[in-house]
Amino acid sequence: MTTQLPPGLQLEKLNERIMTLNVGPQHPGSGHMRLIIKVDGDYIVSCDPDPGYVHRGEEKMAEYRNYIQNIPHLERPVIHDSCNVLYPYCLGVEELLGVEVPERAQYLRVIASELNRCVYIQYWLAIYGIFLGHSTMFMWPAGDRELLIDLLEKMTGARVTHAYFVPGGIRNDVPANFEDMCLKRVNYFEKRIKEYAAIFYDNPILISRTSGAGVLSRDDAIRLGTTGSTLRASGVDFDLRKKEPYDVYGELDVHSNVLKEGDSYARSKIPWLDMLESCNIIRQALQKMPKSGSVRVKLKPNPKGGNDEVYKRVESGRGSLGCYIVSRSKPEPYRVKMSVGSFRNLICMPYLLKGEKLGNMPAVYWSLNYWPVEADR
Amino acid sequence: MSAIAPKFRFSYFLKSVLDNVFWIVTLFTLIGIPLVMILLFYIELPVINGNKLLDPYLALTTLADPSRQIPMLKSIIHSDFFRITAFPGFGFAALLAAATIFIERKMLAKLQLRVGPFYCGKVEGILQLMGDGLKLISKEIIIPAKADKPIFWAAPVLFVATAAAFVSLIPVASGGWVVADIDVGLLAVFAVIGFFPVITVLSAWSANSKFPFIGGIRALHQMVSFEIPLILSVLGIVILTGSLNLTEIVQSQDHYWWIVFLPIGAIVFFIAILAELERIPFDLPEAESEIVAGWLTEFSGMMYGLVQLGSYVKLYAFAALFVVLFLGGWHGPMVWPPFPEEIIQNGISMGPITLHLPGLPLLDQQMLNDVLWFVIKTMGVIFVILLPRGVFPRIRIDLLLHIGWYKLIGLSFVNIFIALGLLYAGVLGPGGIL
Numbered sequence: 001m002t003t004q005l006p007p008g009l010q011l012e013k014l015n016e017r018i019m020t021l022n023v024g025p026q027h028p029g030s031g032h033m034r035l036i037i038k039v040d041g042d043y044i045v046s047c048d049p050d051p052g053y054v055h056r057g058e059e060k061m062a063e064y065r066n067y068i069q070n071i072p073h074l075e076r077p078v079i080h081d082s083c084n085v086l087y088p089y090c091l092g093v094e095e096l097l098g099v100e101v102p103e104r105a106q107y108l109r110v111i112a113s114e115l116n117r118c119v120y121i122q123y124w125l126a127i128y129g130i131f132l133g134h135s136t137m138f139m140w141p142a143g144d145r146e147l148l149i150d151l152l153e154k155m156t157g158a159r160v161t162h163a164y165f166v167p168g169g170i171r172n173d174v175p176a177n178f179e180d181m182c183l184k185r186v187n188y189f190e191k192r193i194k195e196y197a198a199i200f201y202d203n204p205i206l207i208s209r210t211s212g213a214g215v216l217s218r219d220d221a222i223r224l225g226t227t228g229s230t231l232r233a234s235g236v237d238f239d240l241r242k243k244e245p246y247d248v249y250g251e252l253d254v255h256s257n258v259l260k261e262g263d264s265y266a267r268s269k270i271p272w273l274d275m276l277e278s279c280n281i282i283r284q285a286l287q288k289m290p291k292s293g294s295v296r297v298k299l300k301p302n303p304k305g306g307n308d309e310v311y312k313r314v315e316s317g318r319g320s321l322g323c324y325i326v327s328r329s330k331p332e333p334y335r336v337k338m339s340v341g342s343f344r345n346l347i348c349m350p351y352l353l354k355g356e357k358l359g360n361m362p363a364v365y366w367s368l369n370y371w372p373v374e375a376d377r
Numbered sequence: 378m379s380a381i382a383p384k385f386r387f388s389y390f391l392k393s394v395l396d397n398v399f400w401i402v403t404l405f406t407l408i409g410i411p412l413v414m415i416l417l418f419y420i421e422l423p424v425i426n427g428n429k430l431l432d433p434y435l436a437l438t439t440l441a442d443p444s445r446q447i448p449m450l451k452s453i454i455h456s457d458f459f460r461i462t463a464f465p466g467f468g469f470a471a472l473l474a475a476a477t478i479f480i481e482r483k484m485l486a487k488l489q490l491r492v493g494p495f496y497c498g499k500v501e502g503i504l505q506l507m508g509d510g511l512k513l514i515s516k517e518i519i520i521p522a523k524a525d526k527p528i529f530w531a532a533p534v535l536f537v538a539t540a541a542a543f544v545s546l547i548p549v550a551s552g553g554w555v556v557a558d559i560d561v562g563l564l565a566v567f568a569v570i571g572f573f574p575v576i577t578v579l580s581a582w583s584a585n586s587k588f589p590f591i592g593g594i595r596a597l598h599q600m601v602s603f604e605i606p607l608i609l610s611v612l613g614i615v616i617l618t619g620s621l622n623l624t625e626i627v628q629s630q631d632h633y634w635w636i637v638f639l640p641i642g643a644i645v646f647f648i649a650i651l652a653e654l655e656r657i658p659f660d661l662p663e664a665e666s667e668i669v670a671g672w673l674t675e676f677s678g679m680m681y682g683l684v685q686l687g688s689y690v691k692l693y694a695f696a697a698l699f700v701v702l703f704l705g706g707w708h709g710p711m712v713w714p715p716f717p718e719e720i721i722q723n724g725i726s727m728g729p730i731t732l733h734l735p736g737l738p739l740l741d742q743q744m745l746n747d748v749l750w751f752v753i754k755t756m757g758v759i760f761v762i763l764l765p766r767g768v769f770p771r772i773r774i775d776l777l778l779h780i781g782w783y784k785l786i787g788l789s790f791v792n793i794f795i796a797l798g799l800l801y802a803g804v805l806g807p808g809g810i811l
Contacts, residue, residue, distance in 0.1 A: 021588075027669060029666030042775075131666040133658070133770050134771075135767065139490065139491055143490055143491070199768065200770075203768075205658055205770055205772055209773050357773060357774070357775065359773040360773065361667060362666040
């Protein structure tokens, strides 16, 4: 039996200075994925990301369940950003079925989605901190995240997997004193995350280590199709909440955060600025929200879409998250395809890591705002 | 703030302690003493005081006689064996290292708004370290199939041994409380430190694995490039004292600590010991997210435990060296209460019995006071060494080498010029004003 060596190992055979490192899946510095890295001394010669370890076939599963049954499993790829993951699906199904969502439900959707964005970014930031060896930055966001998780539990009934958005509105109304509670928590949360600047973002060692690491220029960012915080850190003002407002985002004053540097430091700072902006949006939404009213349009049992197809996208924690639904006049969708920010950002990783030092690998890798499970779906 | 486990009752805690005491006393009285008595009947006993044959009862009273016990204890305390194993040597260092681990965990937990070790030992998790040690001992030791086994086995032991050798050079109190008081003590310290990179590289290489290899190379770079500022930064003190003997260096700081005159040297030395100890922000050889656990990746079970013990003993030794060189060693105001004179003169009266205790005190007041100040200062330095772990992220290797080769070496030369200036101006040194 002749075994053909994979291309990476052939390179190692050719040049004995080059060493192959398998970063993942059993490595503390990788997610549920593998990076095949070749190093020459301390410099990375090439990087080959190998996702697919947590592929669960969510899109195929969606073809065997009707529009309502799809809700709980479609949020599984990113359970700590579950509202935002369901958002484009719900928007798409509503358009297919021709449903108009009540205004109060739209505002509550915005609040839930912004809270969930903060929860996601806190989780992401915790891991970014521990990847850089900063253990306090692991504990603080992981602890402060609980504030919003408790709030979301009161709102939706579940701590992490909310399944809150349904086609036609939201699953249930919020408790009576929710607005005061939410305002109080969000104000405290904002005060708390502003303290992160002192210990993390203004830390001279952090700045010396991450600024200038993995610079992605504006043109490259557009050419490689990146999205979300990676794109905005490279100086492209692309925030779907502002560019293509969905639900009531058009009525709110949304500021999109843009930095020009395009390095690892800028990419790590954008989500933090986004959290501050989310607090702002939540306060606006709480003010403008109608105090009472219906939150859900009752659908027919087993609703059928027409012979139609629809594409909707929202700004998730990792960037633009699109959902393409094809309907063939049946209770089940013919095809559901999700276009996720994680996979788009993963594509630029080999370009960024080539020629970098090995010590920059975690800083660049996690700053791309990439969640392996979402990329695999 | 104190945190106590939810189901904790102080009475339960007392009861468990008293239970243990009860069983120990009971078993000793019912089994131990009869056993000794029975054995002693079959042993031919020597004659004491000319006319009296020692019987079992007399044997016990002789052993318990303070006039015999105190000289025995004194001879043990002043023996070399005690010095090497227990007091200024390894046992003392290991005890302080254990305290360091506990302080590190609790302090870091408070910094990060969490509780830290909590349940083990019921009060503040004080027995957590013991639990961890038991876990490490009971774990299987796995050795990579292609490892160079003798070197791989020897590396953790050598690491601890080198750390212990380092400890033996540190003077703890006046009156010769040091294991090895040699005239070139400071040179000997640097000779011992020079072994650490060798052991690290040997263990990393012998594991025959990629991540330990990278970690070992990183450790070699880091230790070698920070040893130079480490040595240069203490040169100022050697110039001013005119001695390499650590005890003499401490004695020279009777009135002024060297940190007052040589603050730059102290800062350089402190940063260099952070790098030598592989502590955050210089923990590159163990950078978790890049190279798993660096050169410790393949160690398992108690081999890993030994390396950790060695690194904490090393931490104590470096902190103690900082105290000896810059913070005046054991010097401090006398706060230890003197041993009561009347006990030495009259003995202790308990009802009808008067116990005469000739030869007390076992340790003189000066020595105990010295040790107290030494431990306080050392723990202070250790605390400052631990603190960056909660504040800084890990640095990158090129920035690390840049700091070592450019900034710290430059600063340590500035420090040497300050020392020379003080010497030639006649302020300090032999025949100086101060």
